[in-house]
Amino acid sequence: AQSVTQLDSQVPVFEEAPVELRCNYSSSVSVYLFWYVQYPNQGLQLLLKYLSGSTLVESINGFEAEFNKSQTSFHLRKPSVHISDTAEYFCAVSDSFQKLVFGTGTRLLVSP
C-alpha cells in the first residue's frame, strides 16, 4: 500500500527566506507525485506534479520539487517566500491515477 509522510506539521519562516517542505513516500511500483496548496477555507489547488521525464518540476509561482527515487522523496522548495505563500501544503502519491493518497499536510507560516 502507498503512503505519504510529511514530517513537518508546521514550518515558520520569514519573508524572502528560502523554504523546503519535506515529503517522503512509500510505494512498491512506479509513482506519480503531486503537491497541492490549500488557502484558508478553500479547496485544494494543484501546485505542481511529477508524472514522468525531468525529475525537477516547477510551478508558475516559483515553487519547485525534485523527484528522488533513491530517497523516495519529493520535497517542495522555494528560494524566497512571500507573505501570500502562507497556506497548507499537501503532498500526494498515486500509482494508478484512479486514487490519490495524501500526506497530513504542512502549514507554511510566512511572517514579515
Add this chain to the structure above:
Amino acid sequence: SQTIHQWPATLVQPVGSPLSLECTVEGTSNPNLYWYRQAAGRGLQLLFYSVGIGQISSEVPQNLSASRPQDRQFILSSKKLLLSDSGFYLCAWRVGGRRETQYFGPGTRLLVL
C-alpha cells in the same frame, strides 16, 4: 472550461439528522469523481470515488454513503449524522492522460452538534 461546484458551503446539523451534500461538474463528460473528508488537523481521507453513473467505490466503512445519479453529479449522504462526521468535505474530478490531475471544488464545511 471545466468547473466544479459544491453546496452548501457551510452546514450546521444536529446529531442524528440526515445529510445531503451535492457536487456537480461542468464542461466535461464521464469524469471520475471523488469525495474526500478533511478533519481538523488531519490530511485528506478518500471516502468514495466513482468512475461512472451508479458506480461507487467505498474506501472506508463509515456512516456515510454516496450516489451518482447523473454523469456529472455526485452526492454524499447520511441517514443519521454523528459528531465525528464534522469536517471539511471536498469533491474532486480527475483529468486523465497527459494532463493527469485531480481538481477540487471549494468544499463544504460541516459542523455536527
